[in-house]
Amino acid sequence: MAESEQRTDGDTVLRAGVIGWPIEHSKSPIIHGYWLERYGVNGRYDKIAVSPDQLDTSITDFIAQGYRGWNVTLPHKETMFGLVSDLDPAAQRIRAVNTVVVGQDGALTGMNTDGYGFITNLMQSIPAWQPQTCQALIIGAGGAARAAIDALIQQNVKKIWVTNRTAEKADALVQDFAQYASCLSTVAWGKTADIAAQTTLLVNTTSLGMVGQPALNVEDVQFLPEGAIVYDLVYAPLQTELLQTARACGLQTVTGIGMLLHQAVPGFSAWFGQKPEVTEDLLQKLLSS
Ligand code: NAP
Numbered sequence: 001m002a003e004s005e006q007r008t009d010g011d012t013v014l015r016a017g018v019i020g021w022p023i024e025h026s027k028s029p030i031i032h033g034y035w036l037e038r039y040g041v042n043g044r045y046d047k048i049a050v051s052p053d054q055l056d057t058s059i060t061d062f063i064a065q066g067y068r069g070w071n072v073t074l075p076h077k078e079t080m081f082g083l084v085s086d087l088d089p090a091a092q093r094i095r096a097v098n099t100v101v102v103g104q105d106g107a108l109t110g111m112n113t114d115g116y117g118f119i120t121n122l123m124q125s126i127p128a129w130q131p132q133t134c135q136a137l138i139i140g141a142g143g144a145a146r147a148a149i150d151a152l153i154q155q156n157v158k159k160i161w162v163t164n165r166t167a168e169k170a171d172a173l174v175q176d177f178a179q180y181a182s183c184l185s186t187v188a189w190g191k192t193a194d195i196a197a198q199t200t201l202l203v204n205t206t207s208l209g210m211v212g213q214p215a216l217n218v219e220d221v222q223f224l225p226e227g228a229i230v231y232d233l234v235y236a237p238l239q240t241e242l243l244q245t246a247r248a249c250g251l252q253t254v255t256g257i258g259m260l261l262h263q264a265v266p267g268f269s270a271w272f273g274q275k276p277e278v279t280e281d282l283l284q285k286l287l288s289s
Contacts, residue, residue, distance in 0.1 A: 016271040017046035020073035030289050031264045035276040068271035069101040084110035094146045099267040115151030117263025125254040131155035138162045140205035141169040153181040163187045196223035204232045209240040218245045
């Protein structure tokens with residue numbers, strides 16, 4: 001098929017995908033593949049391994065091949081931020097891009113939908129969640145933490161504490177977001193016991209607790225107030241040790257899989273022209289994959 005033909009809707013196949021290095025583990029093709037079938041879209045969603053030194057040339061190739069856009073995963077989210085010509089407000093604030101949309105003229109718009117996924121999952125899982133009284137403790141200061149913090153700021157939460165193994169990264173994050181909110185401060189790693197009693201939302205944004213990784217030290221969970229929410233962005237395993245401990249303490253819990261599902265919605269809408277639904281059926285398909 002000629003490259004130009006692929007850019008039109010007609011009978012041609014609309015193409016999108018996910019790029020990362022490595023990429024084998026990505027679950028995005030399952031999500032988008034499910035929606036393509038469900039909505040009868042004549043499209044495909046590819047899993048593409050792109051090494052850091054190939055990123056520039058790969059992007060040029062994708063545009064020439066007629067890709068509508070692509071998701072971006074580790075380690076390219078920050079680099080992609082500097083390679084697009086336009087940014088949505090969330091990507092601008094988070095300073096990372098996880099979704100790219102190719103315009104008719106080939107210009108790239110970078111979006112960050114992780115915060116949208118984070119907050120949509122929280123609100124759907126705990127409909128009674130009240131941002132105005134929320135005092136959040138964010139564990140970690142990487143890309144996922146930035147997205148979660150941005151989304152919480154957009155909801156005007158009352159307080160955000162950030163703690164990270166590497167203190168400098170937490171300091172830099174708080175400094176970066178200071179222009180958007182005055183409710184952020186850092187807490188030294190391992191010294192969060194003092195604020196546990198005031199924490200109404202604890203979020204693990206580190207990779208601790210993931211399959212093959214040590215568990216997050218969960219001692220503070222027992223000091224969280226009644227009704228507090230514990231949200232783990234790790235989704236493999238789904239019920240992490242952190243969430244199991246929280247449940248045993250009678251706290252509310254939110255798993256990370258819903259964030260993964262919801263962050264995919266804006267990309268699919270932009271590339272394939274149909275806002276997809278996150279359903280129980282899709283969730284079960286993903287969990288059994
Ligand atoms: P990242 O930018 O590399 O950040 C990793 C974070 O984990 C940093 O804060 C890092 O601390 C911390 N960390 C790693 N190993 C640690 C250890 N042994 N002890 C203490 N802290 C440690 O990665 P990311 O993109 O933010 O992703 C972080 C996690 O969130 C991953 O598990 C990822 O799968 C998950 N995630 C889930 C979703 C979802 O949709 N549910 C979306 C995005 C990410 P240092 O700064 O000290 O290294």
